[in-house]
Amino acid sequence: MYVHDIMTKGVITIARDASVAEALEKMMDRRVTSLLVERGGTLNDYGIVTRKDFVDKVVAPGGCPHEIKVKDIMSEPLLNINSNVRVENVARLMAKAGIRRFPVMDNGQVVGFVSNSDIIKAYTLELMENEKKTGLIPC
Numbered sequence: 070m071y072v073h074d075i076m077t078k079g080v081i082t083i084a085r086d087a088s089v090a091e092a093l094e095k096m097m098d099r100r101v102t103s104l105l106v107e108r109g110g111t112l113n114d115y116g117i118v119t120r121k122d123f124v125d126k127v128v129a130p131g132g133c134p135h136e137i138k139v140k141d142i143m144s145e146p147l148l149n150i151n152s153n154v155r156v157e158n159v160a161r162l163m164a165k166a167g168i169r170r171f172p173v174m175d176n177g178q179v180v181g182f183v184s185n186s187d188i189i190k191a192y193t194l195e196l197m198e199n200e201k202k203t204g205l206i207p208c
Contacts, residue, residue: 072152072159073152075191076173077182082107084141085116089127090134092118103170105179106143115179116145150183160188162182 083092083104092104106116118139126142129135149172152157163169163185170184 070138070156070190070195070196072150072154072156072173072183075156076152076183077187078181079182080105080179083118085138085143087139088135089123089132089137089139089142090119092139093134096120098161103182104124104139105137105172108145113120115142115147115149116143117147117170117172118143119170147172149179151175152180153165156188158184159183163188184196198202 081095081099081101081104083095083106085106085108089116096102096104103119104120108115122142122144123134126132127137148162148168150162150168152173152175159171163171170182172179173181173183
C-alpha cells in the first residue's frame with residue numbers, strides 16, 4: 070500500500086499573517102485538523118498549523134486568537150513525502166519524528182496530506198477485508 074492510495078487529496082491553506090481565529094474558523098468550516106500555511110510557494114516554503122498548536126500555544130497560555138497570528142504558532146520547516154512512498158515507511162517516519170501528518174508533494178506541488186488517521190483507517194479496512202475473505206486473523 071502506498072501513500073497515494075490512502076492520502077487525503079487537496080489541501081486547505083491559510084496566509085501566515087491571518088489571525089488564529091481565522092484559522093480556527095476555516096478548520097471548523099472545512100472539518101479539518103490542520104492547515105497548510107502559505108509562505109512563498111516553493112517546495113520548502115510552507116508551514117503547518119494544527120489544532121495541537123492552537124491548544125498548546127494559544128489556549129494553554131491564555132492567548133487571544135484574534136490577536137495572535139498563524140505565523141506565531143505554526144510549525145516550520147515542514148517535512149513532506151512523495152505519494153509513491155510505502156505506507157509502512159511513512160508510519161516508521163511518523164513514529165521516529167513524532168509527527169502525525171505529512172503534506173504529500175509530487176513534482177514540487179502539494180497534492181494532499183497523509184495522517185496517522187489515514188493509516189489507521191486503511192489498515193483497519195484491509196484487515197477486515199482479509200479476515201472476511203479468508204476467515205483467518207492475520208498476524
